[in-house]
Structures are given as structure tokens and as C-alpha cells.
Amino acid sequence: MNFSSKLLENAVSEFGKLPGIGQKTALRLVLHLLNQDDKDVERFTESLTLLKNNIKFCRKCHHLSDADYCEICSSTKRNQKLICVVEDSRDVMAIENTQQYNGLYHVLNGLISPMDGVGPADLTINHLVQRVNEEEVDEVIFALSATMEGDTTLFYLHKKLQNPGVKISTLARGIAFGGEIEYADELTLGRSITTRVPYENTLNR
Amino acid sequence: MNFSSKLLENAVSEFGKLPGIGQKTALRLVLHLLNQDDKDVERFTESLTLLKNNIKFCRKCHHLSDADYCEICSSTKRNQKLICVVEDSRDVMAIENTQQYNGLYHVLNGLISPMDGVGPADLTINHLVQRVNEEEVDEVIFALSATMEGDTTLFYLHKKLQNPGVKISTLARGIAFGGEIEYADELTLGRSITTRVPYENTLNR
Incomplete structure (x- = not known):
């Protein structure tokens, strides 16, 4: 032009x-x-400069923060x-928005992805293992994307966190609330049948 | 959030x-x-600051420019x-992109819109009249949007530019090239029938 x-x-x-912004x-x-x-x-420009120069990452959970600890x-x-455990800060915000979770977080800053050259050492995995071993942790919840990279990371982390006192869980997967059966993708629908739950379990939500 | x-x-x-940018x-x-x-x-921030502090408007046609004259x-x-004659600088760029026009421009910086409190005095209309009277102009082409405001501005300008030596024209309107008849809006389709052109006129394009 x-x-x-x-x-x-x-x-x-x-x-x-910028991502998703074309020339027009x-x-x-x-x-x-x-x-x-x-x-x-x-x-406008100042808000960006200030953010870039002063934003920190929480020393405990690696979430974006104005102070040393978020x-x-x-x-x-x-x-x-x-x-x-989440992939990035955006996931923390998404979960916080639901107002359904009252625990702490751990931001991995990515997922294991050999194709992109991202290995366990590039993420905050060692720090997570250290936290689980040193802090009094009852449960680690994995809230990772249901992708190849998410599953790989989950598998790796699960092996790393073999601590008998710690429960490990993942997000529930299935048909979305409000989702129509006929439009659900095959994989999700199939899995949601094999992992069906007793009706009584769904009542007290 | x-x-x-x-x-x-x-x-x-x-x-x-920013326009069209939501929170997410x-x-x-x-x-x-x-x-x-x-x-x-x-x-990123510097490009914006530089632009904001140093951009000028052409003294002749009011198009965005780095120098006094574009x-x-x-x-x-x-x-x-x-x-x-166009509404704003974006229209100049759009027409320049077609590579079909080799004349000068005049950017009005808006359209007459009584609803929004924009009158002729808010636009560069007087300067246009002055240009038409003082420069050697053969033809003034109106490339304004086919909206209420565009038509009002066109009507006003047409009255103002009663110079016998100057031809006044507007963009051709009709079915878009590549447009399908059945999907054309009624108004455009109706007008394109009443303002039909001899087939020979369309051959040497």
C-alpha cells in the first residue's frame, strides 16, 4: 500500500x-x-513502556505481578x-474469572514441545517440583490444554511429582455446559460416554 | 477481569x-x-510518538504527509x-492502490453531517473552492461514500463549485465486478438497471 x-x-x-492485526x-x-x-x-505509549520496564514475575508462582510476590x-x-499448574498467565486470569478456585497457581511459561525446541529445562518445572517437596501441598491440579503438548507436559510432570502425600488431578473433560450433543466433536463425545459419571455426582454443583 | x-x-x-479491540x-x-x-x-512506541509529533497535513490537498506538501x-x-475529492486520507490510499488515477486529491477531513454537528465550516471546503478557482482545473471528481452524509456533502459542493469551465463527476455506481446479481442489494440493482450503459462503452476497459 x-x-x-x-x-x-x-x-x-x-x-x-501484532498477532491478528493485518495491514488494513x-x-x-x-x-x-x-x-x-x-x-x-x-x-497509550507510556502505559506500555511502564508495563514493559516494571512488570515482574512472582517469585513463587511466576504469574505476572507488580511486586516480588503476586x-x-x-x-x-x-x-x-x-x-x-497452568501454561501461562492468561490461564490464571481465566480461572480467576470463574471465581471457583481458591488455591495458588504455578505458571509453567509454556508447554513441553520438542517440535518447537521447548524442553523441560525451558519451563519452571524444577521450581514446581521444589515447591511440592518443600511446601505443605495436598493437591496439584493440572489445568493444561488438551493438546499433544499439554498431554506430554502432563505425563512428564506426573512422573516428576511422585510424592505419596500429594494428590494429582486434572480438569474434568467432556461436553461443554450448554453444548448440544449433535455439535460436539466425536472425540469429546466418545470420551464423555466412556468416562460417564453417576447422575447423583452432578447434583450438588 | x-x-x-x-x-x-x-x-x-x-x-x-482502540476501535474494534475488545478486552480479550x-x-x-x-x-x-x-x-x-x-x-x-x-x-513500537517510538514509531507512534514520532508519527504523532511529526506528521503534517499537505498544505495543498490536506493528505497526510511528512513534508509541507505531500x-x-x-x-x-x-x-x-x-x-x-475524498472524505479522508484512507480514501486517498485506497484510490492510489488501484493505480487507475493520476490526478491530485483534496481531502475534506470528514463529511457534512448535521446529526454529528459537522457543518461545511468544519471541513476543508473553502480551500477546495479556492483551489478550483485559482488553479487550472479541468475536472473535479467526487469519490464520496454513497451515504446520506456523502450525498449531502456532494449536493453542497456541487452548488459551491458553479464554475463553467470545470467538469464535475462522481464515481460510477452499480453492481460490483465479480458480484452476483441475486446477492446485490435491491437499491443498487434497481439503480443499475435505470442507469444502464451501452454494451460498447464497457468494452475498452
Whole structure:
């Protein structure tokens, strides 16, 4: 596209590098910002610079945090004996949004993926093992994606965490609530039949 | 959503103000930038700051420009006797992309819209009238959206530009190339029948 302005072209090219943002959307965003007050644009760029320069990762669970320890790990109201293992900080936010979980987290910062060259050493697995051994942990919940990488990581972690006092569990899988049977994918539907649960178990939810 | 970080929340909220970007997309973009090198993020914010501080509007056609006069107005290869009137700079880029037009432009910076409190004085209409009267102009082409506001602006401008030596034209309207008749909207289809053209006219395109 001919922008007739190098400055505009540069800004559009930078925005176009963001995931899911093509050139046309990038142009729309840049022109929108160009129409805003100087102060608004300054606030926009400053928020990003501040974030980039000052964000930390919690020393305990590796979740994004403003301080050395994140709000969740610092809270006295959380159940310290539960650790939910997730791939990244976005998963923590998603689970927090449900308001159904009151324990701590452990962010792996990725999943084991030999295809992408990501091995156990690239993740925070050793720290998780250390936490499970040193802290008083009752249960480790794996909330990993049901993909090849998720299953590989789960298998590896399960072997690593052979601690008799610690229960290991994973998220329940099956037909989504509100999901229609005829539109469920074959794999999920098939598995949800073989792993069917007694009706009484579903009543007290 | 609970971000457990004020810095992250601020950045996501700033990104969420962009048109078409919701909270979830904003979070995805911010986390993506957080995973980039410091240098990349700096380049991103700097491109925007540079653009905002240094971009100019062409003194002749009001198109976005790095210099006082834009590339198009400065070019000696363009037909100086043709002026294409558009709503904003994005339209200039869209028409330039077609590589079918070799004249100059005039960016109105909006359309007359009494509902939004935009009157003729808010646009660059006086400058356009001045250009048509002072420069040697053969033809003024209106490339405005086929909306209420576009038609109002067109009507107003047509009255203002009563210069006997200047031809006034608008974009051709009708069924899109590649468009299927049965899916064309009624209005366009109806108008394209009443304004039908001789078959011979369509051959040398």
C-alpha cells in the first residue's frame, strides 16, 4: 500500500506485527490514534513502556505481578495447600474469572514441545517440583490444554511429582455446559460416554 | 477481569480503547508485546510518538504527509488539472492502490453531517473552492461514500463549485465486478438497471 508518508508507514508496519492485526486494521488503529489528543497517545505509549520496564514475575508462582510476590501468593485467604499448574498467565486470569478456585497457581511459561525446541529445562518445572517437596501441598491440579503438548507436559510432570502425600488431578473433560450433543466433536463425545459419571455426582454443583 | 497487576490492567485498558479491540484481544496484544525484546517494544512506541509529533497535513490537498506538501502534490508526473475529492486520507490510499488515477486529491477531513454537528465550516471546503478557482482545473471528481452524509456533502459542493469551465463527476455506481446479481442489494440493482450503459462503452476497459 502507498502511504505517501514514511512516518505513517513505519507506525502501520509496527502495528501490523501484532498477532491478528493485518495491514488494513493496523492503518485503522494508527489513524485512530492520530486523531486522538497528544495526551491520549502519550498515555497509550507510556502505559506500555511502564508495563514493559516494571512488570515482574512472582517469585513463587511466576504469574505476572507488580511486586516480588503476586496478589494471589500474598493473600492469606487462599488455600496454600492447593497448586493449580497452568501454561501461562492468561490461564490464571481465566480461572480467576470463574471465581471457583481458591488455591495458588504455578505458571509453567509454556508447554513441553520438542517440535518447537521447548524442553523441560525451558519451563519452571524444577521450581514446581521444589515447591511440592518443600511446601505443605495436598493437591496439584493440572489445568493444561488438551493438546499433544499439554498431554506430554502432563505425563512428564506426573512422573516428576511422585510424592505419596500429594494428590494429582486434572480438569474434568467432556461436553461443554450448554453444548448440544449433535455439535460436539466425536472425540469429546466418545470420551464423555466412556468416562460417564453417576447422575447423583452432578447434583450438588 | 482480574489482572492482579495494575501495570498490566492499565496497558490492557489503553489498548481496549482502540476501535474494534475488545478486552480479550487487548490482553493478547499486550502479552505479545510483553514477550518481545525491549528494543522491539521501544520501536513500537517510538514509531507512534514520532508519527504523532511529526506528521503534517499537505498544505495543498490536506493528505497526510511528512513534508509541507505531500508526495502526490509534489509530483510532476501527476495531472494537475484533475482533483479527486475524498472524505479522508484512507480514501486517498485506497484510490492510489488501484493505480487507475493520476490526478491530485483534496481531502475534506470528514463529511457534512448535521446529526454529528459537522457543518461545511468544519471541513476543508473553502480551500477546495479556492483551489478550483485559482488553479487550472479541468475536472473535479467526487469519490464520496454513497451515504446520506456523502450525498449531502456532494449536493453542497456541487452548488459551491458553479464554475463553467470545470467538469464535475462522481464515481460510477452499480453492481460490483465479480458480484452476483441475486446477492446485490435491491437499491443498487434497481439503480443499475435505470442507469444502464451501452454494451460498447464497457468494452475498452
